[in-house]
Amino acid sequence: MSKRFNRRDVMKIVGGGIAGMVFTPIPWKLIDDLSIWTQNWSWIPVPLKGDINYKYSICTICSAGCPVRARNVGTQPVSLWGIKNHPVNNGALCPLGFGGHHLAFHPARLRHPVKIVHEKNKISTEKVSCADIISLIRKNIESKQTPQTGNLIAMLDDRPGRTVSYAYRAFLAQIPNGTYITTGTDETDSMQGLYEILGTENQEYGFNIEKARTIVSFGAPLLEGWGIPGRMMHARKNGCRILQVETRFSHTASVADRWLPVKPGTEAVFALGLANVLINENLIDTDKLSYQSANFDKELKNYKECIAGYTPAYVAGRTGIKEELIREIAREMTTETPSLVICGREPAAGPFSREEQIAIWGLNFLLGNIGPGNLIVPRRSVPAGASFSETKLASVKKISDLPDHSIRVLMIDEAESGHAIPWQLIERKLVADNPLVISMSPYLAGMTKRADYVIPAPTQYESCQDIPPSFDSQTATYAVSAPFYTPPENVIQPTEFLNRLAEDIGIEKTNGSYTDMIKERTAEIYEKKRGWIYIPHNGRLIETADVFTGQQFWSHLNNGGYWIDEPLEQADNYSISLFGISHDRGSFEKALRQIDKSYPSENTTYPLALVPFGWRGVVDSGPVTPLITKLYQETEFRKGTNRALIHPETGGFSRLRDGAQTTIVTDSGELQVRIEFNDSVMPGVVHVALGPDQDSITGVKEVRIKENILSVCSLKDNGTWRMTPARIGTV
Amino acid sequence: MNNRNKVTQDNQKHPRYGMVVDLDKCTGCGACSLACAVENNQQPATPDMTNRTGNTWMRMYKVHNGKPFPDSRAVFVPMFCQQCDDTPCLYVCPQNAVELDPMTGIVAQIPERCFGCRYCMAACPYESRYFNWWDPVWPEGMEKTLNPDVSPRMRGVVEKCNFCHGRWQRARAKAASEGRRELREDEYIPACVECCPTEALTFGNLDDPKSKIAKLVDDPNTFKILGRLGTKPKVYYRTTRSWVRNAVDRNIYSETKETVHG
Numbered sequence: 001m002s003k004r005f006n007r008r009d010v011m012k013i014v015g016g017g018i019a020g021m022v023f024t025p026i027p028w029k030l031i032d033d034l035s036i037w038t039q040n041w042s043w044i045p046v047p048l049k050g051d052i053n054y055k056y057s058i059c060t061i062c063s064a065g066c067p068v069r070a071r072n073v074g075t076q077p078v079s080l081w082g083i084k085n086h087p088v089n090n091g092a093l094c095p096l097g098f099g100g101h102h103l104a105f106h107p108a109r110l111r112h113p114v115k116i117v118h119e120k121n122k123i124s125t126e127k128v129s130c131a132d133i134i135s136l137i138r139k140n141i142e143s144k145q146t147p148q149t150g151n152l153i154a155m156l157d158d159r160p161g162r163t164v165s166y167a168y169r170a171f172l173a174q175i176p177n178g179t180y181i182t183t184g185t186d187e188t189d190s191m192q193g194l195y196e197i198l199g200t201e202n203q204e205y206g207f208n209i210e211k212a213r214t215i216v217s218f219g220a221p222l223l224e225g226w227g228i229p230g231r232m233m234h235a236r237k238n239g240c241r242i243l244q245v246e247t248r249f250s251h252t253a254s255v256a257d258r259w260l261p262v263k264p265g266t267e268a269v270f271a272l273g274l275a276n277v278l279i280n281e282n283l284i285d286t287d288k289l290s291y292q293s294a295n296f297d298k299e300l301k302n303y304k305e306c307i308a309g310y311t312p313a314y315v316a317g318r319t320g321i322k323e324e325l326i327r328e329i330a331r332e333m334t335t336e337t338p339s340l341v342i343c344g345r346e347p348a349a350g351p352f353s354r355e356e357q358i359a360i361w362g363l364n365f366l367l368g369n370i371g372p373g374n375l376i377v378p379r380r381s382v383p384a385g386a387s388f389s390e391t392k393l394a395s396v397k398k399i400s401d402l403p404d405h406s407i408r409v410l411m412i413d414e415a416e417s418g419h420a421i422p423w424q425l426i427e428r429k430l431v432a433d434n435p436l437v438i439s440m441s442p443y444l445a446g447m448t449k450r451a452d453y454v455i456p457a458p459t460q461y462e463s464c465q466d467i468p469p470s471f472d473s474q475t476a477t478y479a480v481s482a483p484f485y486t487p488p489e490n491v492i493q494p495t496e497f498l499n500r501l502a503e504d505i506g507i508e509k510t511n512g513s514y515t516d517m518i519k520e521r522t523a524e525i526y527e528k529k530r531g532w533i534y535i536p537h538n539g540r541l542i543e544t545a546d547v548f549t550g551q552q553f554w555s556h557l558n559n560g561g562y563w564i565d566e567p568l569e570q571a572d573n574y575s576i577s578l579f580g581i582s583h584d585r586g587s588f589e590k591a592l593r594q595i596d597k598s599y600p601s602e603n604t605t606y607p608l609a610l611v612p613f614g615w616r617g618v619v620d621s622g623p624v625t626p627l628i629t630k631l632y633q634e635t636e637f638r639k640g641t642n643r644a645l646i647h648p649e650t651g652g653f654s655r656l657r658d659g660a661q662t663t664i665v666t667d668s669g670e671l672q673v674r675i676e677f678n679d680s681v682m683p684g685v686v687h688v689a690l691g692p693d694q695d696s697i698t699g700v701k702e703v704r705i706k707e708n709i710l711s712v713c714s715l716k717d718n719g720t721w722r723m724t725p726a727r728i729g730t731v
Numbered sequence: 732m733n734n735r736n737k738v739t740q741d742n743q744k745h746p747r748y749g750m751v752v753d754l755d756k757c758t759g760c761g762a763c764s765l766a767c768a769v770e771n772n773q774q775p776a777t778p779d780m781t782n783r784t785g786n787t788w789m790r791m792y793k794v795h796n797g798k799p800f801p802d803s804r805a806v807f808v809p810m811f812c813q814q815c816d817d818t819p820c821l822y823v824c825p826q827n828a829v830e831l832d833p834m835t836g837i838v839a840q841i842p843e844r845c846f847g848c849r850y851c852m853a854a855c856p857y858e859s860r861y862f863n864w865w866d867p868v869w870p871e872g873m874e875k876t877l878n879p880d881v882s883p884r885m886r887g888v889v890e891k892c893n894f895c896h897g898r899w900q901r902a903r904a905k906a907a908s909e910g911r912r913e914l915r916e917d918e919y920i921p922a923c924v925e926c927c928p929t930e931a932l933t934f935g936n937l938d939d940p941k942s943k944i945a946k947l948v949d950d951p952n953t954f955k956i957l958g959r960l961g962t963k964p965k966v967y968y969r970t971t972r973s974w975v976r977n978a979v980d981r982n983i984y985s986e987t988k989e990t991v992h993g
Contacts, residue, residue, distance in 0.1 A: 032826075035846045039885035044867055045874030047772070047881070076875050079769050081925065092928030095765040105872035223758040233928035237756060251759050254793065254805035261801045320801075626775030626870060627768045631761045633776045634785020637793065638761070647800060680795065680803035698775055698870060 050074035056536040056560020058481040062418040064228040065467035077101040092230030096617045099625020103460045106623045107699025108443040110456040111488045150431035153409045154179040158417035161468035172394035174507040184398040186417035188471045193357020196580030203572040206474040212340040214241045220344020223252045225616035227472030249680035262319040264609040264723045265598040268356040273315030277330035294575040303578040340375040348420040348614030348690040350721045355591035358580040378571035380476045385521035400719030414441040414457040420619040422710040440494045445696045446621035462487040464515045476565035480557040526553040531565040606725035612709045614690035639689035644673040647683040654728045663729035666712045746936035747836035749965035751947040756931035759807030763923035770922035774867040786861040788892040812859045812892040813964030820851035845888040860891045895921040
């Protein structure tokens with residue numbers, strides 16, 4: 001019997017087939033293939049192929065100058081690593097250093113001189129020639145300005161001591177009203193109080209951190225990036241104790257052996273409280289100290305009288321630290337020895353005032369820490385190079401020391417200090433009438449966004465750069481950052497720009513190229529035949545005297561070598577004054593009274609203390625490796641810009657909830673922030689983060705000048721902004 | 732037969748790599764996070780990426796002691812794939828995209844097999860697996876800086892720490908070229924271990940009783956996070972402070988990946 005194959009059978013076969021197919025690998029394979037097809041596109045990058053080789057150089061992101069070993073494919077670095085057991089930093093690199101080779105490709109990179117057009121809500125760029133910019137500067141130099149209208153031609157350099165810094169100073173010395181300035185916001189400035197105590201300007205000092213058993217840190221981010229980070233990390237690994245005197249529960253405070261959360265602005269009062277205990281409990285070695293001061297007995301008597309009022313009971317009331325704990329810390333400083341006191345600064349919150357610094361650094365004198373063989377040791381300066389020693393150099397000035405509205409032309413060097421600089425600090429020194437601001441930066445980011453013109457400078461590992469010693473280094477050091485890349489065609493080395501400008505205005509140019517200048521400096525170091533040079537290829541320290549020729553010495557440096565000077569056995573004559581050389585007892589006491597009054601604010605309109613915070617190398621808004629998002633955006637490990645941390649109790653008073661958007665209001669303005677409750681924050685204090693802008697991380701299509709917390713901080717005449725009275729606005 | 736059984740049935744003696752993280756030494760500098768990203772070609776975040784959608788094989792947590800100001804204390808905890816011997820992610824993967832390497836004990840993720848179901852992410856008690864929500868794109872020119880030993884993964888797959896497998900391959904090739912089958916202790920270390928400035932991370936063969944790591948593992952101050960789950964992680968943590976141990980073990984597995992409070 002035959003059965004007709006009808007339509008129903010066709011449907012059954014098709015239906016059965018579809019149902020059966022589910023039990024075969026076909027649909028799964030299709031899903032798999034579909035996902036693969038939709039996942040792989042031509043823009044997914046393929047790593048470079050080629051020979052692997054290694055090169056050595058030095059990181060120039062900050063002034064620490066950490067040595068790096070680059071793993072290259074051909075000539076292209078694909079990763080940077082520290083050099084294990086390196087005598088300068090023990091092989092440590094900071095997170096920013098690991099991404100140093102990314103910066104040449106940063107989206108904010110400029111590859112041509114540009115004019116910046118400031119529009120209402122954004123900024124744009126127009127290509128110009130270098131000659132146009134030179135001509136503008138020449139016109140300003142030649143114009144006869146009266147002192148009343150401002151006539152300074154200034155160069156702002158936040159990384160003084162480099163060969164380029166001497167070139168700037170030599171250039172400025174030749175032009176009328178040429179002024180060389182620093183912002184005074186870098187770590188070196190935190191040493192000024194120490195130099196005041198020592199009464200010396202020419203003798204440099206560094207720290208023998210490795211020898212310290214205890215470090216009492218006043219606000220220094222010791223474990224987050226201070227000085228050469230590897231040194232502190234190494235000391236910590238070897239058991240160095242850290243007592244952190246800081247209002248904020250910072251990363252360093254979190255893992256310190258003791259966190260001493262003083263009320264904001266009372267660090268100096270706390271230091272004087274410790275000094276009071278040290279002196280009154282006879283914890284100091286007066287016999288040893290008497291050798292360091294010309295009139296020691298009189299000096300000590302005066303100082304003792306000056307700080308007599310800072311009893312532990314009084315200081316406890318001012319700082320919020322218990323009286324007994326103050327005594328305990330002072331005793332600990334003399335039992336857990338040797339103990340070093342560091343006056344630091346929070347990278348975003350600005351430096352301590354000179355008087356606060358004197359009060360803090362003075363503890364080191366009482367502990368007998370100063371002098372050769374101690375914890376604060378003298379070191380030699382690195383010579384500037386033959387051309388500059390003989391040339392007249394413009395003196396170094398701090399921007400806050402200049403009169404307001406005095407700068408007509410401001411040129412800004414590309415290298416940033418890693419610390420925050422409020423634009424107001426600079427802006428108020430510019431003439432009101434059409435100032436000319438020129439940035440020599442590789443990027444359209446940070447302060448460059450405020451400029452009128454940009455000369456694109458070479459970036460990291462694109463040109464030969466020299467590295468003078470970090471401020472904390474215990475001996476003089478010198479190194480050369482050898483380039484890995486050739487800079488793009490229209491990128492101009494700042495010294496080359498200065499030479500073109502010098503030619504145009506008819507003054508003397510510098511000798512040869514920038515590399516020649518650095519070579520000349522190296523030759524002068526070599527001639528002294530002192531110290532050692534560390535060779536990274538084989539990990540050996542060679543005596544400078546054993547290097548046969550200057551050319552060989554240069555070759556070592558140009559291949560990642562690091563010159564390290566011998567320790568200085570004898571310092572220049574100094575006589576310590578605990579009030580600082582620019583103060584007498586009266587003026588010091590007056591300044592202390594001012595400091596003591598600063599917190600809490602009596603102003604009921606602004607009952608909170610606003611203290612900004614951030615991370616070295618990031619708060620200056622300069623470009624950072626885009627991979628920094630691993631710490632800022634993809635995790636909340638570090639707080640992004642305008643995140644305001646407050647104690648829940650403070651939030652309760654202001655009727656806020658966690659995560660609320662609100663405004664912080666100060667005398668200087670207001671800023672939108674996002675509130676984050678954190679019960680580790682001192683009640684009555686608001687900490688606002690200064691993080692990287694999106695355009696300094698991955699670049700943005702529309703570049704804007706964004707206001708940050710520094711815009712609303714009260715900037716004092718001495719260039720500090722550590723604490724600002726504030727209130728939280730309406731939700 | 733799954734990969735885990737291969738380890739036990741293979742008569743050849745192979746290393747079983749693990750790590751000890753000394754929480755008392757970690758300063759939370761974050762160098763390990765960046766070094767890991769550079770070594771393993773992890774892409775930077777797009778502007779809309781958040782802490783829940785980011786891709787951080789080595790993730791830093793700040794764990795608090797739970798006490799308010801001024802008694803707050805905190806510890807930094809680097810968290811990454813714990814390389815479990817009893818591997819939940821391996822069991823749940825429908826694609827065999829997770830492999831427990833019998834040669835090393837390392838839990839590997841095979842992106843070519845993964846089709847992004849994310850079962851493994853749900854199964855991982857350490858939240859140490861990350862889904863690639865975006866195409867791996869670097870700023871123009873920066874793709875030249877990619878590590879040639881590691882392929883960038885495509886969008887739509889899960890990825891995680893593999894103890895820098897590219898480095899293991901490199902070290903093994905070098906040893907083979909010198910006629911050796913076994914690697915020396917310092918010959919293969921992951922990027923995070925190499926870069927740690929305080930030497931808070933110790934890496935090595937857990938089965939070698941002479942190794943530094945084996946001695947650390949025997950220390951009574953060493954513990955496993957969420958050890959009670961029985962996943963047998965090969966990453967250990969170490970601290971002499973009891974509050975740290977309690978806070979980390981109790982709270983690292985939290986509902987968000989933000990700062991953890993004890």
